[in-house]
Amino acid sequence: MTAEAEGRVYDVGGQDWDQVVAAAVETAEERLVVNMGPQHPSTHGVLRLILTLDGETVTELRPVIGYLHTGIEKNMEFRTWTQGVTFCTRADYLAPLFNEAAYCLAVERLLGIEREVPQRATVLRVLLMELNRISSHLTAIGTFGLELGASTVFLYGMREREKVLDLFELITGLRMNHAYIRPGGVSQDLPHGALEALREFLRVMPRLLGELRALLDANPIYLARTKNVAYLDLTGCMALGVTGPVLRGTGLPWDLRKSQPYCGYETYEFDVPTQATSDAYGRYLVRMDEMDESLKIISQCVDRLAAKRPKDDPVMISDPKIGWPARLAVGPDGLGNSADHIAHIMGQSMEALIHHFKLVTEGFRVPVGQVYTAVESPRGELGCHAVSDGGTRPYRVHLRDPSFNNLQALSAMAEGGMVADVISAVASLDPVLGGVDR
Amino acid sequence: MTSDNVTDGQPDPAAVAGEHRLSQQVERTGMFGTGTTGDTSGYGELRVRRPDQPATPRPYGSYFDEVADELAAGLERGGGTFPEAVSQVVVDRGELTLHVPREHLVAVARLLRDEPSLAFEMCLGVSGVHYPWDAGRELHAVYPLLSITHNRRIRLEVTAPDADPRIPSLVGVYPTCDWHERETWDFFGVVFEGHPALTRIEMPDDWKGHPQRKDYPLGGIPVEYRGATIPPPEDRRSYS
Numbered sequence: 001m002t003a004e005a006e007g008r009v010y011d012v013g014g015q016d017w018d019q020v021v022a023a024a025v026e027t028a029e030e031r032l033v034v035n036m037g038p039q040h041p042s043t044h045g046v047l048r049l050i051l052t053l054d055g056e057t058v059t060e061l062r063p064v065i066g067y068l069h070t071g072i073e074k075n076m077e078f079r080t081w082t083q084g085v086t087f088c089t090r091a092d093y094l095a096p097l098f099n100e101a102a103y104c105l106a107v108e109r110l111l112g113i114e115r116e117v118p119q120r121a122t123v124l125r126v127l128l129m130e131l132n133r134i135s136s137h138l139t140a141i142g143t144f145g146l147e148l149g150a151s152t153v154f155l156y157g158m159r160e161r162e163k164v165l166d167l168f169e170l171i172t173g174l175r176m177n178h179a180y181i182r183p184g185g186v187s188q189d190l191p192h193g194a195l196e197a198l199r200e201f202l203r204v205m206p207r208l209l210g211e212l213r214a215l216l217d218a219n220p221i222y223l224a225r226t227k228n229v230a231y232l233d234l235t236g237c238m239a240l241g242v243t244g245p246v247l248r249g250t251g252l253p254w255d256l257r258k259s260q261p262y263c264g265y266e267t268y269e270f271d272v273p274t275q276a277t278s279d280a281y282g283r284y285l286v287r288m289d290e291m292d293e294s295l296k297i298i299s300q301c302v303d304r305l306a307a308k309r310p311k312d313d314p315v316m317i318s319d320p321k322i323g324w325p326a327r328l329a330v331g332p333d334g335l336g337n338s339a340d341h342i343a344h345i346m347g348q349s350m351e352a353l354i355h356h357f358k359l360v361t362e363g364f365r366v367p368v369g370q371v372y373t374a375v376e377s378p379r380g381e382l383g384c385h386a387v388s389d390g391g392t393r394p395y396r397v398h399l400r401d402p403s404f405n406n407l408q409a410l411s412a413m414a415e416g417g418m419v420a421d422v423i424s425a426v427a428s429l430d431p432v433l434g435g436v437d438r
Numbered sequence: 439m440t441s442d443n444v445t446d447g448q449p450d451p452a453a454v455a456g457e458h459r460l461s462q463q464v465e466r467t468g469m470f471g472t473g474t475t476g477d478t479s480g481y482g483e484l485r486v487r488r489p490d491q492p493a494t495p496r497p498y499g500s501y502f503d504e505v506a507d508e509l510a511a512g513l514e515r516g517g518g519t520f521p522e523a524v525s526q527v528v529v530d531r532g533e534l535t536l537h538v539p540r541e542h543l544v545a546v547a548r549l550l551r552d553e554p555s556l557a558f559e560m561c562l563g564v565s566g567v568h569y570p571w572d573a574g575r576e577l578h579a580v581y582p583l584l585s586i587t588h589n590r591r592i593r594l595e596v597t598a599p600d601a602d603p604r605i606p607s608l609v610g611v612y613p614t615c616d617w618h619e620r621e622t623w624d625f626f627g628v629v630f631e632g633h634p635a636l637t638r639i640e641m642p643d644d645w646k647g648h649p650q651r652k653d654y655p656l657g658g659i660p661v662e663y664r665g666a667t668i669p670p671p672e673d674r675r676s677y678s
Contacts, residue, residue, distance in 0.1 A: 065639060065640070066638075066639060066640040066641065066642070069640040069641065071649065073650060074649060074650050078656075078671045078672075109531050109532075110531070112531065238559050238560060238586075239612070239613045239614065240613055240614045241560055241561060241562060241563070241612070241614030242614075243560075252586075254586055259586075259589050260589065260591075369530050369531060370530075370535075370567075370580070371531055371533060372533065372562075372580075372582045372591070372593060374562075381562065381584075383562055383563075383582060385565040385580060385582065387567055391676075392676070393676065395567070396565075396567045396568075396650075398565035398566075400562050400563050400565070400582070404617065404621075405562075405563060405614060405617070405618070407617075408614065408616060408617050437640055438640075
């Protein structure tokens with residue numbers, strides 16, 4: 001215990017709470033500055049909050065970030081445009097396919113090949129993004145439950161998310177950090193059995209989501225912890241640039257999939273769920289409804305994918321100067337280039353060999369310019385500002401991550417409330433620190 | 439230009455184009471963008487020049503003309519003019535970029551936000567870009583703006599020289615710029631004047647330098663492998 005200009009500082013090292021309490025009673029000071037995180041189970045990773053408390057009321061909240069900064073944007077400047085996908089996918093690690101999609105749409109716009117991306121690749125992108133939206137929302141709702149003390153909700157959420165991750169593993173080969181969406185298309189087509197697995201997923205998922213709703217929708221403890229908690233109205237959202245379920249929780253149906261469609265979202269039938277309560281419970285309901293809408297979109301994707309034989313329908317742009325020469329097949333020693341492709345480049349076509357070699361070692365050149373593309377990630381507008389200087393590597397890539405932006409709103413949501421509601425406020429924003437810090 | 443290039447009193451267009459090209463800034467020399475490793479390709483004397491940033495003439499297309507007209511009208515009501523407040527208009531790949539001199543940034547942003555016919559309610563942050571070769575305007579700050587009312591997007595671009603890296607803060611107009619400006623200060627060293635608390639946000643408080651600038655040393659060390667060394671990333675051969 002030391003006396004300082006700011007007030008008395010108590011060092012809590014071990015089980016010495018009785019001394020701290022006794023000393024606090026002695027000085028009769030109500031104002032308490034508490035450090036929460038960066039290692040704390042309810043801070044969604046490594047978020048640090050500095051709370052100034054007056055009794056149990058939060059008078060000031062300052063979020064501190066940067067503990068997960070890995071220099072993804074800088075790293076991308078030293079890799080080719082295609083290799084950039086493997087970096088940006090790691091930013092928001094609960095929504096990797098959205099990072100990839102935003103980045104690839106930016107590269108494609110810089111190249112001017114937006115219209116040449118094959119139809120099947122676009123449908124696959126939508127399919128994977130919507131699956132990813134479900135897995136991300138399930139994590140958000142599951143951890144929300146855990147942070148409020150409901151571990152059953154967490155286990156249910158993780159169990160259902162596992163079904164999505166199994167599909168990811170089947171389709172992309174990886175459960176996260178997929179690098180599946182590439183400039184010009186996607187890395188490979190659906191494997192055998194994927195359509196059946198997707199149909200099975202569509203069959204069981206509504207019931208499982210219903211179980212989650214049965215646990216939470218009218219749960220009195222959950223309602224007490226979320227209703228009228230972490231209030232942020234439309235004006236606040238606008239001023240702070242907040243998008244996603246938080247914005248739709250104020251009643252504004254702003255969803256980029258509807259308002260500024262990309263990847264052919266205008267051709268799918270789905271609704272934009274909103275709630276007008278502006279509180280944590282409203283955001284929860286928006287996320288639950290969005291998962292139902294995602295299932296609708298996935299079902300339409302499956303129909304479209306089943307309608308055409310993969311042989312007639314490429315998944316990578318046909319321009320051999322841009323399309324990654326990925327003709328993957330499962331070989332005797334694991335995944336590799338297909339024997340047909342090797343035979344083609346080594347035995348039949350010198351041009352194909354040159355293209356393969358140049359693309360893999362040097363990469364393609366992207367004309368000078370800058371673009372900003374945005375997709376609707378599970379957390380809001382995920383933007384990608386990409387600048388090219390005409391070379392084979394990005395000159396600058398900036399990811400406008402919705403978590404980074406939305407976290408600013410935490411002070412506005414939590415100040416003046418109870419300290420326990422800070423947990424609800426963080427969880428209802430659903431920040432992912434990988435995206436915040438990049 | 440020599441007399442050989444003049445025919446009938448008119449300069450030869452090809453010669454004019456060549457002269458213009460020679461006056462452009464040299465972007466890089468050599469084939470592989472580095473002078474440290476032995477370049478045996480014979481392209482060591484290659485000079486790649488950077489094309490000028492062309493301003494787009496009217497009509498801009500799409501809703502861009504309307505945005506420019508409304509902005510000009512708003513500026514004139516406030517006693518300014520469009521050419522004064524917007525130094526260049528670039529329409530590229532279906533996106534509109536307004537280059538704004540830094541002293542006019544706050545006024546233009548406020549107008550874009552408040553004018554009902556423009557109504558760019560949302561600013562989607564700041565993205566810094568460092569162009570060390572662009573003398574006098576090395577640091578760029580790019581602001582994507584979004585109008586939910588009209589469902590439109592535009593972009594503002596502001597520059598500052600390395601010697602005087604100050605840009606007025608937009609926190610007063612768009613409070614969301616708070617963290618984004620701190621990030622751009624942290625990574626590029628742009629000083630946003632008027633920001634309430636311009637401190638580092640991603641890097642530690644006592645960090646030296648601004649890591650996403652192009653002149654920031656990566657600090658890589660050569661990798662040795664079986665007697666040969668691979669130089670650190672910034673010294674490796676590159677194709678751009």
